[in-house]
Amino acid sequence: MTAEYQVHGDVAVITLNNPPVNGLGLATRQGIVDGLAKAEDDASVKAIVITGAGGAFSGGADIKEFGTPKSLQDPNLHSVIRALENCSKPVVAAIHTVCMGGGLELALGCHYRVGAPGCAVALPEVKLGILPGAGGTQRLPRVIGVEPALNMIVTGETVQSDMLAMIPGQKLFDKLTASKESLADEALAFARSVADARPLPLVRNLPCKHPKGEAYFQFARNMVKGMAKNFPAPLKCVDAVQAATTSRNFEDGLMTERELFLNLMMTPESRSLRHLFFAERAASKIPDVPSDTPKRDIKKVGVIGAGTMGGGISMNFLNAGIPVTILEMKQDALDRGIAIIRKNYEAQVKKGKLKQDKYEARMALLSTSLAYEDLKDCDLIIEAVFEDMGVKEQVFSKLDEVAKQGAILASNTSTLDVNQIASFTKRPQDVVGMHFFSPANVMKLLEVVRGEKTAKDVLATVMALGKKIKKTAVVSGVCDGFIGNRMIERYSQQAGFLLDEGATPEQVDKAIEKFGFPMGPFRMIDMAGNDIGWAIRKRRYVEQPDMKYSKTADLLCEMGRFGQKTSAGWYDYEAGKRDAKPSAVVLKMIEDYRAQQGIAPRKISDDEIVQRLIFSLVNEGAKILEEGIASKSGDIDMVYLTGYGFPIWRGGPMHYAGEVGLFNVVQAMKRFARNPHDDANAWAPSRLIVDLAAQGKTFE
Numbered sequence: 001m002t003a004e005y006q007v008h009g010d011v012a013v014i015t016l017n018n019p020p021v022n023g024l025g026l027a028t029r030q031g032i033v034d035g036l037a038k039a040e041d042d043a044s045v046k047a048i049v050i051t052g053a054g055g056a057f058s059g060g061a062d063i064k065e066f067g068t069p070k071s072l073q074d075p076n077l078h079s080v081i082r083a084l085e086n087c088s089k090p091v092v093a094a095i096h097t098v099c100m101g102g103g104l105e106l107a108l109g110c111h112y113r114v115g116a117p118g119c120a121v122a123l124p125e126v127k128l129g130i131l132p133g134a135g136g137t138q139r140l141p142r143v144i145g146v147e148p149a150l151n152m153i154v155t156g157e158t159v160q161s162d163m164l165a166m167i168p169g170q171k172l173f174d175k176l177t178a179s180k181e182s183l184a185d186e187a188l189a190f191a192r193s194v195a196d197a198r199p200l201p202l203v204r205n206l207p208c209k210h211p212k213g214e215a216y217f218q219f220a221r222n223m224v225k226g227m228a229k230n231f232p233a234p235l236k237c238v239d240a241v242q243a244a245t246t247s248r249n250f251e252d253g254l255m256t257e258r259e260l261f262l263n264l265m266m267t268p269e270s271r272s273l274r275h276l277f278f279a280e281r282a283a284s285k286i287p288d289v290p291s292d293t294p295k296r297d298i299k300k301v302g303v304i305g306a307g308t309m310g311g312g313i314s315m316n317f318l319n320a321g322i323p324v325t326i327l328e329m330k331q332d333a334l335d336r337g338i339a340i341i342r343k344n345y346e347a348q349v350k351k352g353k354l355k356q357d358k359y360e361a362r363m364a365l366l367s368t369s370l371a372y373e374d375l376k377d378c379d380l381i382i383e384a385v386f387e388d389m390g391v392k393e394q395v396f397s398k399l400d401e402v403a404k405q406g407a408i409l410a411s412n413t414s415t416l417d418v419n420q421i422a423s424f425t426k427r428p429q430d431v432v433g434m435h436f437f438s439p440a441n442v443m444k445l446l447e448v449v450r451g452e453k454t455a456k457d458v459l460a461t462v463m464a465l466g467k468k469i470k471k472t473a474v475v476s477g478v479c480d481g482f483i484g485n486r487m488i489e490r491y492s493q494q495a496g497f498l499l500d501e502g503a504t505p506e507q508v509d510k511a512i513e514k515f516g517f518p519m520g521p522f523r524m525i526d527m528a529g530n531d532i533g534w535a536i537r538k539r540r541y542v543e544q545p546d547m548k549y550s551k552t553a554d555l556l557c558e559m560g561r562f563g564q565k566t567s568a569g570w571y572d573y574e575a576g577k578r579d580a581k582p583s584a585v586v587l588k589m590i591e592d593y594r595a596q597q598g599i600a601p602r603k604i605s606d607d608e609i610v611q612r613l614i615f616s617l618v619n620e621g622a623k624i625l626e627e628g629i630a631s632k633s634g635d636i637d638m639v640y641l642t643g644y645g646f647p648i649w650r651g652g653p654m655h656y657a658g659e660v661g662l663f664n665v666v667q668a669m670k671r672f673a674r675n676p677h678d679d680a681n682a683w684a685p686s687r688l689i690v691d692l693a694a695q696g697k698t699f700e
């Protein structure tokens with residue numbers, strides 16, 4: 001049952017009961033309409049209260065239903081709201097905890113609203129690339145005023161019921177109750193108090209005007225334009241709210257809203273944002289680790305290494321109120337590391353982002369040590385030392401000696417074999433990879449690397465901890481580079497081939513930046529340091545001699561051009577500045593290399609650049625899925641959206657491939673494989689992508 005019906009004396013109560021958030025799916029909508037009909041038919045019922053069971057009034061329309069026949073099936077949300085408005089007996093919405101999207105629209109269709117304090121109220125549809133489509137853009141301005149309503153609708157931000165109730169003249173809440181606990185009783189009493197009120201008030205009958213009219217909306221559009229780049233929904237929200245103020249009548253305004261809503265629903269941007277909503281939540285679920293798996297208690301964290309990575313990692317835990325001990329081998333390295341943490345926090349204080357007392361509280365949670373023994377009471381120890389298996393062996397053997405039983409031993413390695421690292425201990429079940437991305441205190445992504453023997457409760461604990469430190473944690477199996485770096489290697493390989501064949505670093509960067517990445521591959525590697533990739537390639541040349549590479553990146557390193565840190569990389573940099581200027585020396589190096597390889601340069605289109613870079617990610621991503629390194633395509637998308645700057649409105653590489661059509665992606669890969677200057681092996685399409693393309697399916 002998704003909406004329960006009960007009668008309390010002369011008041012009927014309809015309780016939405018569709019966990020987890022009382023989404024307004026078909027069965028719930030039907031339940032409301034049925035409840036209303038029963039109440040109408042029962043002469044002893046004088047008024048109706050509608051409320052939500054559990055932790056929400058309602059989180060809105062059931063997003064899972066979008067794009068399915070159920071979303072169109074009657075009663076739709078519009079007909080439910082019409083039934084509420086047309087009910088001959090007063091209907092009171094008793095709102096608590098969460099009242100969002102369609103949930104708020106439903107409440108605005110009721111004759112009265114009684115709210116509990118502390119309730120999160122929002123029309124967050126814009127975050128899904130759509131706009132409120134069941135009258136929200138027409139009714140909210142009528143109850144709280146045009147400007148506050150437009151703000152809420154354009155940003156999708158949540159406002160507490162207490163704040164909304166303070167807006168002068170507001171008609172959103174007829175009453176705010178003393179507490180959430182007293183809501184049920186107070187709503188019943190309120191319903192009785194209005195049982196005889198006639199005519200019943202309707203939000204649609206309230207006036208809706210803005211004194212400055214068109215001038216205000218033009219101003220709003222200018223404001224929104226900047227923040228709405230690449231997203232069509234925010235500007236359409238302005239159009240819809242303006243329609244509330246200019247339409248001949250309420251129904252016309254509703255029609256405008258409906259049309260805008262349906263158009264937005266069809267946009268690739270909305271599909272991407274909806275995919276992101278579910279992928280983000282699904283990432284925290286591991287297929288064979290039940291959600292009720294007991295978690296280990298993490299009260300204290302040890303971090304080995306006070307370098308940039310170790311410092312950033314430590315800050316995450318300090319920010320979450322968890323004490324950290326940082327271990328280094330030498331006092332000066334420790335001092336340097338702590339000074340950087342201080343500097344980072346002080347910069348936040350200076351910018352007003354962190355209060356002085358909070359900064360001091362965080363620093364008070366930090367202790368330092370030069371002795372492994374001091375980590376013996378840590379519940380989690382994360383190693384962030386040099387990427388070398390010999391060094392990892394020393395660290396983990398030592399940890400095995402000193403760490404307490406049940407402590408989780410994590411490695412921040414970005415490429416090394418976590419199974420081998422686990423084998424350096426007698427407790428491989430307690431070893432896991434926690435791959436943070438630089439700067440670790442800023443970047444959202446945390447790749448959690450699951451070793452062959454990693455215990456389920458270790459995984460459950462680390463995933464929950466990821467949420468606590470505000471990371472998007474994604475599980476990866478063990479392979480070279482895990483999900484993110486394994487894929488980026490194919491992308492970098494293509495970037496190199498594009499240079500060999502006639503493109504310049506600037507052209508490649510500009511093409512992919514136009515696609516939406518904040519930085520192209522050459523600017524990115526100049527920032528990270530070209531020497532890192534050089535070291536990895538040297539290893540690859542031995543381990544995978546048949547893998548093809550452009551040698552230009554090696555030649556660049558041989559010239560000592562490691563990137564921004566040497567003021568010279570693929571681009572030239574002025575000392576201390578980050579502006580990339582095309583380098584004549586590099587262009588000459590590339591030309592000489594082409595000549596030496598006998599490659600006649602050709603003009604390469606931006607489309608080809610984008611396709612080769614993105615589809616190389618897609619093919620490797622498909623192999624990663626096929627091998628079970630990632631358990632779902634959404635995980636791969638989350639890695640790229642939160643760790644590699646993949647444009648949000650394109651939904652991640654795997655989702656984007658579905659938008660392009662997997663058949664088209666496979667055709668393009670076959671074409672690229674025929675290019676003699678490319679790596680045909682790398683373009684051999686994964687079995688998975690070929691099968692899905694043949695069935696007309698996507699990765700989702």
Ligand code: 3H9
Pocket residue numbers: 020021023059060061062063064077098100101102103105124125128131132133134136278281282
């Ligand atoms: C709309 O209303 C359109 C109308 O204007 C017009 C229609 C014609 N549907 O976030 P959590 C699930 S558009 C289905 O981890 P929290 C979510 O997937 C809608 N499922 O919890 C997850 O499931 P699972 C406008 C939903 O406590 C579980 O609930 N509304 C919906 O941190 C827990 O989610 C929104 O955009 C939904 N509407 O936060 C609200 N909402 O456990 C979006 C949640 O299987 N939702 N789920 O992974 C939120 O902002 C948060 O989920 C909320 C709870 C604040 C409600």
